[in-house]
Amino acid sequence: MQQLVAACRAEIAETLPRLTQELFEHIDDELYQLADKSSSDVLQTRYFDAMRELRKLRTTIEQNFLRAHLSSFENFWTQPGSVEEPRTLDDAGDELTLVDEEELEENLAVSGMVSKAENRYHRELFALNMRFAQIAGIPDLTTKLNPVGPSALAEGFRTALRLWEGDLSVRLVVFKLFDRYVMGYVGGLYDDLNDKLMEAGILPKIVQRARRNPIAPSVQRARENAPVEHVGDEGQADYHGGADTTQEQQILNMLGQLLSMRRGHGANNLSSVRLPGGGDAAHHQHLPPVASNDLVDALSHLQHEVSVEAPVSLTEIQQLQAEMLVSLGRELEMGSREVPVKRLNSVDQDVIDVIGMLFDFILDDSNVPDTMKALLGRLQIPMLKVAVMDRSFFANKQHPARRLLNTLARAAMGWVDDGDRSAKSLFGRIEAAVNRILSDFSDDVNLFVQVYDEFSNFIEREARGAEVAEERINQVTRGQEQLLIARRRVAEVLNEFRTEQPDLPMAVVNILREGWHDVMLLAYLREGEDSAAWKHAYDAVNELIWSVQPKAEPTERQRLLKAIPELLKKLRDGLNNISFDQHRAGQLFKELQACHIAALRGENNEPAAEDADEVVPEGVVLASEPEPEMVEDEFLDKAKNLAVGQWLEWESDGNWVRGKLSWRSEVSSNCIFVNRKGMKSAEMTINDIAVLFRNEQARLLEDINTPLMDRALNAMLNALGDDDKPAEPA
Numbered sequence: 001m002q003q004l005v006a007a008c009r010a011e012i013a014e015t016l017p018r019l020t021q022e023l024f025e026h027i028d029d030e031l032y033q034l035a036d037k038s039s040s041d042v043l044q045t046r047y048f049d050a051m052r053e054l055r056k057l058r059t060t061i062e063q064n065f066l067r068a069h070l071s072s073f074e075n076f077w078t079q080p081g082s083v084e085e086p087r088t089l090d091d092a093g094d095e096l097t098l099v100d101e102e103e104l105e106e107n108l109a110v111s112g113m114v115s116k117a118e119n120r121y122h123r124e125l126f127a128l129n130m131r132f133a134q135i136a137g138i139p140d141l142t143t144k145l146n147p148v149g150p151s152a153l154a155e156g157f158r159t160a161l162r163l164w165e166g167d168l169s170v171r172l173v174v175f176k177l178f179d180r181y182v183m184g185y186v187g188g189l190y191d192d193l194n195d196k197l198m199e200a201g202i203l204p205k206i207v208q209r210a211r212r213n214p215i216a217p218s219v220q221r222a223r224e225n226a227p228v229e230h231v232g233d234e235g236q237a238d239y240h241g242g243a244d245t246t247q248e249q250q251i252l253n254m255l256g257q258l259l260s261m262r263r264g265h266g267a268n269n270l271s272s273v274r275l276p277g278g279g280d281a282a283h284h285q286h287l288p289p290v291a292s293n294d295l296v297d298a299l300s301h302l303q304h305e306v307s308v309e310a311p312v313s314l315t316e317i318q319q320l321q322a323e324m325l326v327s328l329g330r331e332l333e334m335g336s337r338e339v340p341v342k343r344l345n346s347v348d349q350d351v352i353d354v355i356g357m358l359f360d361f362i363l364d365d366s367n368v369p370d371t372m373k374a375l376l377g378r379l380q381i382p383m384l385k386v387a388v389m390d391r392s393f394f395a396n397k398q399h400p401a402r403r404l405l406n407t408l409a410r411a412a413m414g415w416v417d418d419g420d421r422s423a424k425s426l427f428g429r430i431e432a433a434v435n436r437i438l439s440d441f442s443d444d445v446n447l448f449v450q451v452y453d454e455f456s457n458f459i460e461r462e463a464r465g466a467e468v469a470e471e472r473i474n475q476v477t478r479g480q481e482q483l484l485i486a487r488r489r490v491a492e493v494l495n496e497f498r499t500e501q502p503d504l505p506m507a508v509v510n511i512l513r514e515g516w517h518d519v520m521l522l523a524y525l526r527e528g529e530d531s532a533a534w535k536h537a538y539d540a541v542n543e544l545i546w547s548v549q550p551k552a553e554p555t556e557r558q559r560l561l562k563a564i565p566e567l568l569k570k571l572r573d574g575l576n577n578i579s580f581d582q583h584r585a586g587q588l589f590k591e592l593q594a595c596h597i598a599a600l601r602g603e604n605n606e607p608a609a610e611d612a613d614e615v616v617p618e619g620v621v622l623a624s625e626p627e628p629e630m631v632e633d634e635f636l637d638k639a640k641n642l643a644v645g646q647w648l649e650w651e652s653d654g655n656w657v658r659g660k661l662s663w664r665s666e667v668s669s670n671c672i673f674v675n676r677k678g679m680k681s682a683e684m685t686i687n688d689i690a691v692l693f694r695n696e697q698a699r700l701l702e703d704i705n706t707p708l709m710d711r712a713l714n715a716m717l718n719a720l721g722d723d724d725k726p727a728e729p730a
Contacts (some may be wrong), residue, residue: 001135004200005077008193012148013070015189018218020062023181025218026457027054030177031170037465050170057164065160069148072156076147077136102168109172110154113179117150117186118143124190124213125149127206131197148193150183157182184453187213214449287343290332295348296385296443298331303381303438316374324381325352348388354716355384361712362409367701368708369658371427372412375434379405382437389443394713400448402709407452408433409708411459413647413701414676416658426676429458462677469678474663477672481665486524490517493538501545503604507591508548511571514584516541519574540570548595550602557600564596630687631694638700639689648673648689650682650698657681658701 028051035047054061118125125143133141143149157178161171191213198204302324334342344352359380363373386401387393393401408430421427433455441447494512498504516537523533547567551557568589575585598604630636642648642661649658659673659681669686684692692698703711 004135004197004202007196009070009073011189011192011196012073013066015192015219016066016069017062019182019185019189019216020065022185022216022218023177024054024058024062026177026181027051027174030173030461033461034173037468039468046167046170050166053164053166054174061160061163064163065157068159069152069156072152073147105168106158106171106175109175110158113175113183114150114154116179117154117183121150121187121190121213124187124194127194127203128190128197130206131194131202134202135197148189150186153182153186154178180453180457181216185214185216185219188215188219214446214453217450287340289345290334290342290348292345292348292388294332295344295388298328299381299385299388300442301331302327303385303441325356351387352384354394355380355387357716358709358712359383361715362708365409365708365711366699367413367704368409369412369415369417371417372409372415372430375427375430376405376408376412378434379437382441385441385443386445386448390445397707397710400445400452402707404433404437404448404452404455406707406709407455407459410704411455411676413704414658414660416675416681426462429455466674466676466678470662470674471678473672473674473678473680477663477670481667481670482525485667486521489524489529490520493520494541497541497545504545505548505595507588507595508544511544511588511592512541514588515575515578515580516544516571518578518580522578536570537574540567540574543567544571548592548599550604551599552602560596560600568592631690633690633694635693636686636690638693639686642671642686642689642700647701647704648698649701650689650692652682 031047031051031054035044035051038044038047122143125146128148129141129143129146132146133139144151146152158175161174166174198206305327332342334340359377362368363377365373368376383393383401383405386399390399393399396402411426412430415426417427421431423429423432433451436451437447494517497512498509520534520537520541523531523537527533543563544567547560547563551560571589572585642664644661644664647658647660649656651657659675661671662674663672664670671684671686671689672680673682673684675681689698
């Protein structure tokens with residue numbers, strides 16, 4: 001047993017450094033990206049400082065983590081029954097109140113990643129717990145006490161990381177990366193440990209899942225001869241991706257029946273070319289069948305040709321589709337359509353037809369730009385290989401190949417051709433993912449997991465930047481609209497005063513227009529129309545207008561004499577609050593003094609000039625600009641029903657542009673659209689959008705949240721079902 005424990009220790013000692021290597025290689029990139037996108041110099045400095053400190057401490061942290069973990073592993077075997085199970089957050093109860101806020105956040109981050117990993121690998125950990133307990137001679141072992149369990153790994157890394165006294169927000173970033181690059185790949189270690197123990201006869205009857213967990217790229221690079229998955233006689237790969245086999249069979253049976261009925265009805269829009277011996281199966285039963293392994297080998301050869309000769313347009317992809325079956329028949333030496341010498345088994349033939357139809361629908365999907373369709377269309381042969389080897393491809397929505405294709409297509413949907421085809425652009429990233437599959441995919445479906453992870457990291461970084469940019473645009477737009485609303489309201493109020501008092505002297509008009517307008521504007525923006533500040537400013541206008549009206553009665557003159565000092569103080573304070581020009585204020589108050597003297601004499605004030613009818617600054621719009629006449633029709637309704645988050649494609653200056661509705665005004669009809677990077681791509685009114693719909697210059701991108709493969713499968717099933725209906729009489 002000691003030799004077996006030593007073999008497990010050696011496996012851990014080899015794998016953990018590879019996983020931490022993967023982690024630290026990505027920490028630099030992540031912190032650099034965060035620094036680059038920081039909204040302040042303080043944040044940027046924080047990320048760059050953390051990057052430098054972690055580079056210096058990397059070796060020590062890695063060594064401490066590995067040394068402590070191996071020591072803990074060895075201690076477990078000396079006294080396996082005496083270790084206390086670590087306390088969880090749930091166990092802590094009221095003691096949480098004694099934990100400072102930073103430690104609590106860190107506890108939550110660690111607890112979250114542990115819980116996620118325990119759920120993800122619960123089958124592997126169950127088997128490993130049973131086998132370790134068997135070796136240690138104890139009745140039971142919990143996952144929390146497993147010396148290589150997620151809890152032990154997370155707490156071990158947390159302890160090693162305490163060597164670095166980094167800011168909490170940056171520490172949380174590091175924990176997130178630990179979750180992604182260590183916890184995300186530790187399942188491969190659990191698989192390897194279970195394999196070693198099973199081969200040594202330790203509880204060999206515990207059923208293992210056929211699916212293998214993804215292996216970290218650094219671990220794969222370290223293995224000269226990585227194991228490949230077995231493909232059986234019928235081309236069924238060992239990888240099932242967690243799919244339900246009953247559901248797989250139901251879907252395949254349904255597709256097979258629909259395809260058979262379609263062929264029976266003479267449908268000719270499946271694939272324009274069929275393989276020899278691939279028509280009516282009853283006529284070709286005497287022909288020798290092509291083994292699924294041979295079919296996979298032939299597809300591998302075609303895949304290599306596609307990777308060398310890369311189509312660059314949608315037309316070329318469609319031509320490639322038409323030529324593929326001809327080339328495949330030639331590779332398999334199946335003879336000609338007229339004189340076939342071999343046949344495919346019915347399941348493989350159905351798979352070829354289904355994948356062909358799926359890609360027909362993908363290439364017809366209006367959500368994906370044509371240039372991106374040309375890229376994604378190159379994946380048809382690898383996807384066909386996957387489907388031949390692994391029937392769960394059709395039933396399992398989380399199948400790695402499907403997930404990658406869906407993610408690439410979802411990212412491509414927001415792409416607009418700006419001419420940037422560099423390696424760091426979205427086009428370059430999708431192209432690199434496609435090329436990697438074409439050049440490297442043999443029969444290990446885990447390659448799709450690796451490519452998906454790498455591409456998803458890029459998309460997540462872009463999404464974070466886009467979210468920040470979009471929020472900034474929305475904040476600015478909301479602020480601009482609030483300012484416009486405030487200006488209109490202040491102008492409206494002041495002009496009501498002007499309408500009620502048409503004989504206001506020019507001195508009063510100038511005070512209201514040049515200074516008091518902004519005093520009221522500031523009160524409205526800061527505190528609103530129901531605030532004391534607004535009422536104070538509003539009442540001051542009433543008092544000012546009253547103060548310049550002729551006072552015939554002695555009591556009124558006495559009242560004015562008492563009110564003038566307080567009124568002037570109010571006016572000065574208000575103007576000072578908006579930093580009004582002191583020299584100009586002196587001139588205005590001097591003119592106002594003349595008005596007050598005239599009022600005390602009971603004389604009429606000199607009225608304002610006729611061209612000063614409005615008491616608002618020049619350029620302030622009193623009301624919204626009249627929009628072009630709206631046509632009440634279904635296009636206007638469609639524009640009005642646009643929801644925030646919906647994507648629209650429209651024609652602008654001869655080019656088609658895509659944007660997401662990011663913000664729409666609750667007051668005006670303005671809509672802000674942003675591109676996939678969160679940058680403003682257009683500002684249009686509801687009526688503008690309706691006009692575009694009416695002129696067929698815009699369209700909604702439908703079902704964008706439904707994965708591409710799901711849309712294609714649903715469309716295919718609908719099309720096959722429609723073909724089963726009897727034809728309408730001519």
